[in-house]
Amino acid sequence: MDLKNNEPAPSELNRLVHLAPLEKVLNIARAHSLWPMQFGLACCAIEALMGTNGPRYDLSRFGYEVMRTSPRQADVMVVAGTITYKAAPFILRLWEQMSEPKWCIAVGSCAISGGPFVDSYYVVPGAKELIPVDVYVPGCPPRPDAVIDGFLRLKNKVLNPKVVEG
Numbered sequence: 001m002d003l004k005n006n007e008p009a010p011s012e013l014n015r016l017v018h019l020a021p022l023e024k025v026l027n028i029a030r031a032h033s034l035w036p037m038q039f040g041l042a043c044c045a046i047e048a049l050m051g052t053n054g055p056r057y058d059l060s061r062f063g064y065e066v067m068r069t070s071p072r073q074a075d076v077m078v079v080a081g082t083i084t085y086k087a088a089p090f091i092l093r094l095w096e097q098m099s100e101p102k103w104c105i106a107v108g109s110c111a112i113s114g115g116p117f118v119d120s121y122y123v124v125p126g127a128k129e130l131i132p133v134d135v136y137v138p139g140c141p142p143r144p145d146a147v148i149d150g151f152l153r154l155k156n157k158v159l160n161p162k163v164v165e166g
């Protein structure tokens, strides 16, 4: 088939082949294979993240269950728990070691805003003070369902980068 410039593709070809910008195709692949790096810092890591990954809630149904321990193998940092000023440089360093594109989910009140320890002299008032956060999962701790909802919101954000999630 010989298509000249500006010549519309035949309807048969249109029907069989979906042409899309490469970035859109890549985003579909990324959204369906997020590679999380869990940064468990306190109770939320156990109550929320481990529960989400366990057999009852089974995050693997969505394909996001393989928590990486290396930032070089991850594209989603999951910050779960209380961030102390002592731990802050490690979060920052690991975030910088993750390649682009990358996203962050803040799990629990502490990771969102410092939670019950916000007035403490040693607690960072939320992951957003260190790195850009894409999705916030509220709760102290959040239920595993809420963590799964957070992953699905991130999936939606990756698929539709221009849509602002609530």
Ligand code: SF4
Pocket: 042, 043, 044, 045, 047, 080, 081, 082, 108, 109, 110, 111, 115, 116, 139, 140, 141, 142
């Ligand atoms: S939000 Fe609540 S459950 Fe989660 S780390 Fe803070 S104190 Fe613990």
